Every structure is written in C-alpha cells, then in structure tokens.
Amino acid sequence: MCPFGRSIVNGTGSFFEVGRMVAHVLLIEGEDGLVAVDTGVGLDDCREGAARLGHGFMAFARPTLDPAETLLRQVERLGFRASDVKHILPTHLDVDHAGGLPDFPEATVHILEAEKTAAIERRTLPERLRYRPAQLAHGPRWKVYEPGGERWMGLSSVRALSDDVVLVPTYGHTRGHACVAVRAGEKWLLHCGDAYFFHGEMQPEPTCPPALRFFQGHVAIDDRARLENQARLRTLHAERKADVELFSAHCIVEFARYQAS
Ligand SMILES: [Zn+2]
Known part of the structure; x- marks a missing residue:
C-alpha cells in the first residue's frame, strides 16, 4: 500500500514522498497442508478495485493491486x-x-464468533465500510471460537487447530480481532494483525507516526480496549523477547526483517 505522506505514515523521509505499508501474511507448512494467517487482498480485488474494496480504502491506502503479490499467486x-x-x-x-x-x-x-458476526451483520456505518460482503460471498467454511479461559504467555487465548496455533483475542480494533500465535521451533511467532501498526508502538516508550495514530484511534470499535491490549502486547514484548517474536500486519520495518532472512 502506498498512502500519501511518508513522514506521517512511516516516520521517515518527507511528507511529499509516498509512504509504504504491507499486508503481512504468514504461510505455514503444517502436517496436513498449508496454513495462512491473514490473506491481504485477493485476485478479484485486484481486478475490480474500488467497486470491491470501497473508495475510502482505495483513497487512504492506495494499494498497488498487483495480482503477483496476492497470497494465491505467491x-x-x-x-x-x-x-x-x-x-x-x-x-x-x-x-x-x-x-x-x-x-x-x-x-x-x-x-x-464476534468477528464473523460483525462482518456479516455490519451493524454500524463504519462497519459497512470496513467489511466488504463480496469478499465473503463465496460462503467461507467457518470454524468459530469463543474467547476462552486458557492462557498463553499470560494472555487470554483459544487453542485453534493444535497446541501450536493459538488465537489471542485482542478486542478493540474490531469486535473480534485476534492475534495469532504460531509455534516455530523453540520460539513463537505472534501475528498481531492490526492490534498495532508501527514497530515503535512495541517499545517501552511507544512512538507512532501521526497518520497511523489518528487512523487507529479513528477506526477502533473500542479505542480504550485497543490501547489496553496494545499495552499488554508491549509488556509481552518487553518480558518475553526470547520466546516470542511479534509483528503487526502493516509495518514495513518488521516485514523487512523476514524478507532479509
Ligand atoms: Zn489492516
């Protein structure tokens, strides 16, 4: 994605340069096939653009919509x-x-369950804009979960798939947002989705470029809960760095770490 205003999106460069954001997708080779965490935009989105994704998203995010970058093609x-x-x-x-x-x-x-219901019911105007029925029109094979009483690294969690793939409910950005923890050898990878947007938000003295700070607060279904969960992730990062590597869906700095390795 190439939003305007690099300095207020990425915290680097000039305001007059174009910013960069990614849709970070994690692909895992599991025992019975591949497992994906998040999917970015798809092939039909690339073909149909604003008609499918909405004018607001197209104007703010300015996605390249290159079919070669979709999860399927990769x-x-x-x-x-x-x-x-x-x-x-x-x-x-x-x-x-x-x-x-x-x-x-x-x-x-x-x-x-709360996320599936929110995306299908689209109860509020912001939810009618952020959830796109065309992306769910094929009728996904849902398996829904309720936030559970299990703990993962001290956080509330729900086991999904196996002991090695865990949902970590992080209400706030949306009604049913969850981070996804995946065991990778001795460590865990924690895909934090949109629980935060910028690597600096996980530092003890958190920083975030103004456009991203504004955007996150603006689109949150419950901003106080979002910030509380963000603080929990910050504590996790500070205390369990050796055990958990976390990254957000959209940060190019975190994405670059994995591109290099
Ligand atoms: Zn997002």
Whole structure:
C-alpha cells in the first residue's frame, strides 16, 4: 500500500514522498497442508478495485493491486495449489485482511464468533465500510471460537487447530480481532494483525507516526480496549523477547526483517 505522506505514515523521509505499508501474511507448512494467517487482498480485488474494496480504502491506502503479490499467486510460485491451503486464520475480516479468502474456497476459516458476526451483520456505518460482503460471498467454511479461559504467555487465548496455533483475542480494533500465535521451533511467532501498526508502538516508550495514530484511534470499535491490549502486547514484548517474536500486519520495518532472512 502506498498512502500519501511518508513522514506521517512511516516516520521517515518527507511528507511529499509516498509512504509504504504491507499486508503481512504468514504461510505455514503444517502436517496436513498449508496454513495462512491473514490473506491481504485477493485476485478479484485486484481486478475490480474500488467497486470491491470501497473508495475510502482505495483513497487512504492506495494499494498497488498487483495480482503477483496476492497470497494465491505467491503460494503458486512456491509450487503449491490453492487447494493445498487447508486452514486460514484471519486476525480479523477488514477489507485488507479478508480479500484473499475467495481465492481459497476449500479452506477452513478459523475466527472468533464476534468477528464473523460483525462482518456479516455490519451493524454500524463504519462497519459497512470496513467489511466488504463480496469478499465473503463465496460462503467461507467457518470454524468459530469463543474467547476462552486458557492462557498463553499470560494472555487470554483459544487453542485453534493444535497446541501450536493459538488465537489471542485482542478486542478493540474490531469486535473480534485476534492475534495469532504460531509455534516455530523453540520460539513463537505472534501475528498481531492490526492490534498495532508501527514497530515503535512495541517499545517501552511507544512512538507512532501521526497518520497511523489518528487512523487507529479513528477506526477502533473500542479505542480504550485497543490501547489496553496494545499495552499488554508491549509488556509481552518487553518480558518475553526470547520466546516470542511479534509483528503487526502493516509495518514495513518488521516485514523487512523476514524478507532479509
Ligand atoms: Zn489492516
């Protein structure tokens, strides 16, 4: 995504340069096939643009909509087929996270009940803008979860798929937002979705460029809860750095870490 105003989006460069944001998708080779965390925008989104994604998202995010960057095309470049993706865990169902779902119609979609309901009912005007019915029109194979009493690293959690894939409910950005924790050897990767947007927000003295700070507060269904959960993630990052690597869906600095390795 290429929003205007690099200095207020990325915290670097000039206001007159174009900013950069990513839709960070995690792909896991599991025992019975591939597992994806988030899906970015999909092939139909690339073809139809604003008609499918909405004018607000197109104007703010200015996505490149390059089919080669979709999850499906990247999965194919790795030598797999769409049907090899057996499970998808969207952190939530906003337009820039659920767009790839129709590209994997056979996958089971694991989600908190509150998020599925929010995306289907679209009760408020902001929810009518952020959730796009076309992205769910194929009828995903849902597997829904209620926030559970289990704990993961001290946080409330729900086991999904296996002991190695865990939903961490983080209400605030949306009604059923969840971070997704995946065990990777000795460590855990925590895909934080939109629980925060900028790597600086996980530092002891948090920083965030003004456009991202404004945007997050503006779109939150419950901003106080969002900030409380963000603080919990910050504590986790400070205390369990050796055990948990976390990243947000949209931060280019965090994304670059994994591109390099
Ligand atoms: Zn997002």
